[in-house]
Amino acid sequence: MLGYKSGIAEVLTKITILRDEFDTVHDTSPIEHVGSRLKSPESLLAKVRRKACPMTLEAIRAQIWDIAGVRVTCSFVSDIYRIRDLLVGQPDLTVLAERDYIAEPKPNGYQSLHLIVTVPVFLSDRVEHVTVEIQIRTIAMDFWASLEHKIYYKYDGAVPQRLLAELKDAALAASRLDATMEQLHDEVRALAAHPGATGQGTPVHGTATDPTDPTSDLLVVAPEPLSRPGAPSDEVLAAFAHLLQPHRPVPGAD
Numbered sequence: 001m002l003g004y005k006s007g008i009a010e011v012l013t014k015i016t017i018l019r020d021e022f023d024t025v026h027d028t029s030p031i032e033h034v035g036s037r038l039k040s041p042e043s044l045l046a047k048v049r050r051k052a053c054p055m056t057l058e059a060i061r062a063q064i065w066d067i068a069g070v071r072v073t074c075s076f077v078s079d080i081y082r083i084r085d086l087l088v089g090q091p092d093l094t095v096l097a098e099r100d101y102i103a104e105p106k107p108n109g110y111q112s113l114h115l116i117v118t119v120p121v122f123l124s125d126r127v128e129h130v131t132v133e134i135q136i137r138t139i140a141m142d143f144w145a146s147l148e149h150k151i152y153y154k155y156d157g158a159v160p161q162r163l164l165a166e167l168k169d170a171a172l173a174a175s176r177l178d179a180t181m182e183q184l185h186d187e188v189r190a191l192a193a194h195p196g197a198t199g200q201g202t203p204v205h206g207t208a209t210d211p212t213d214p215t216s217d218l219l220v221v222a223p224e225p226l227s228r229p230g231a232p233s234d235e236v237l238a239a240f241a242h243l244l245q246p247h248r249p250v251p252g253a254d
Helices: 001-027 041-050 057-065 077-088 141-153 161-193 233-242
Strands: 031-038 068-076 094-100 113-123 127-138
Touching: 001 031, 001 113, 001 127, 001 233, 057 077, 068 077, 068 141, 077 113, 077 127, 077 161, 127 141, 141 161
Parallel strands: 068 127
Antiparallel strands: 031 068, 094 113, 113 127
């Protein structure tokens, strides 16, 4: 596992450098959070068996691409593709595959951008090209995925149909929220670049209409209600409460 651990370190270094540059040069960064995980031997063995992969090192390396994983959480959907372009543009990073679950979400509602890449790891006597999966998503996408992972784990994959429907509705609500926040972000940037262009006069300090004032009140936008009537189930509410606890570990998908 040393090679995969080192591969994660290489990718994290690239992302950290980008994040530091944004913070230093641009005073803001599209990267909200970065996490990583190395698949445990037990999880790896289970996936090898599910995929009927031969029990050889060469076959596992060729067929199992998510042994090493890095997750980047961004503020807005546009930031996802910005980070993607910056990473793909680095000459020592080779893209093996790209899966855009934002343009085409999974049937359960899951959204994220996945990059399967190889990075060179320089050891004392050789160079290994290690495969790493990079997941890039918004805060809303990450929140939903974490909840979905917790529910699937609780039910050992046999999730009741009612909860699956609620999860799909929640994914749609998260997508609408991302779209709304992206639009607000664009409007705020346009207002900052051209003050008074909207014809609303001078911004009032201490309110959300002044994007240049760090003490401005937060603008809270409520998402549209879920398409299905009725309150969320106790299981969903309990899962949300769990996710709000501090120091929550980042789960890794198998």
